[in-house]
Amino acid sequence: MYDCIIVGAGPAGSATAYHLAKQGHSVLLLEKAALPRYKPCSGAVSPSVAQWFDFDFAPAIDRTMRKVRYTWKLGDPVEGELQTAEPIWMVRRDVFDHFLVQQAQTQGAQLQDSTAVTGIELKGDYWQVNTANGSFEGSYVVAADGADGPMAQWLGFPEQEVRLAGVLEVPTNTPLEDTCAINFEFGLVKNGCLWNFPKHQGYSIGACAFRGKNLQEFKTYLEPYAQSFGLSYSQGSAFTHPLKVWDGNRPLHRDRAVLVGEAAATVDPLSAEGIRPAMVSGVKAAGAIHQALNGNAEALAAYTRSMHEEWGADMQWAQRIASLFYRVPGIGYRVGIKRPTATQRLGQLLAGEIRYADVANRVMKRLGGGLIPGLGG
Known part of the structure; x- marks a missing residue:
């Protein structure tokens, strides 16, 4: 019997596992894929996440960026420089996510990757989590299986709209220059934007409509945008992935279970930032489950309130700005x-x-x- 079983080893699940294990709790982290695994994502991370952890993130950072460039229909460029204390991190999710899992393991969390969850059952005061590799029991369960995972539905939470994003990963033969920028393109995608985030040796080019209908033919948008950087669509590998964008406060807990990360629809509706809020939710969920294991019957409800007050309240403003x-x-x-x-x-x-x-x-x-x-x- 584990104190907590976490389904999904992305940033939200790993953050939860790290902080629970650090506080001495027995934690099982289940991940359907074999780690490390590729995750379609542009990979921009706020350095502010470091404040919630006591280890150095440097091994997981692909490069850092301060320069930002915007265009309107591929023209009228605007460039600026971030004035923050630390530059934005660019990460590759296979490296970043696996690094976080390894940090959780150093605290005692157990990992079973290549282990897809097939169902869950509440057995009074614990959860039984069924997988193709057997069943596991935990006092609490955390749904950290992303925008398209089944856990939220199995737990009885109402379905939420899923946005669809497209990503074109374009590797380069040589490292990119230090003068390159984080790029945003407005005007080509109705109700959304395009972006091009450089890595040490390659680009992550993305597109998404944040309102109205989802985009269908991503190549229509990604190809000309890639060409504007002297790249060809055929050079890269194209992927699509779902996003659960914040769209109003909803309960994030039920009997001995919580939602974190994209399973909890934490993605910023204006910037599409997802990694920082996912990790914030994981840190908060770990604190709530720790309190619950120590007898606080209201701890999980307090997690929902905290996410509403500290994240959801601000996302209301982000949504209003995005709408206009x-x-x-x-x-x-x-x-x-x-x-x-x-x-x-x-x-x-x-x-x-x-x-x-x-x-x-x-x-x-x-x-x-x-x-x-x-x-x-």
Whole structure:
């Protein structure tokens, strides 16, 4: 009997496992894939995640970036420099995720990869987790199996909309120059954007519509964007992956179980940032389960409240900004992105130095002012 069984070894699951194991609890981490495994993801991580851990992330970071470049329909470029204390990390998810798992193992967490969960059963005061490799018992269970995992549904949580993103991974024969930038393209994708995040030796080029219908033919968008960097679509490998974007506060716990990461729909609805909120949810879930194991009957409910108050409340503002920005992206680019402070604010948001609530009224007033003459001020 384990104190906790965690299904899914991504950043959310590994963060949960690390902190629970560090506090002396018996933890089993189940992962359907063999580790390390490729994960379609652009791989930008806020360095602020380091504050919740006591180890050095350097071995898991592919490169760091400060320069940001924006374009509108492949033209009208704007460049800026992040002014945050630390640069943004670029990671490869096979390396980053496996590194986090290894850190959890050093604290005593047990890993079984290549082990797909086939079902779960609540047996009074513990969960039975069934897999192709046998059944396991745990006092608590954590659903960390991502946007397309079955755990949330098995636990009885209502279904949530899944956004579909496309990623083109383009390797290069030589390392990229230090002068390259994090790239965002607006105007080509309705209700969304394109991006190109450089790694040490290659690019992760992505596309997603954050509102309305999901994109279907990703090649239509990824190919011309890749060409704008002198790359060909055929050079790379194309993937699609689901995103569960925050769309309102919902319960994240039930009987002896919690949702974390994309299973909990924590992805930022404006920037699509997913790794930092996933790790935040894992840290908070570990704290709640630790308290529950020590007899606090309200600990899991407190986890839901904490995520609502500290993440969901700010995502409401992100969603409002996104709704207005993607409705009038041309105006948003002109009165928002092109402002000298835009990159500074983006960096502060990603670093956790400010919240959307700190800038939302000003941003929405500017966007509204572009629609209604005289309103912007």
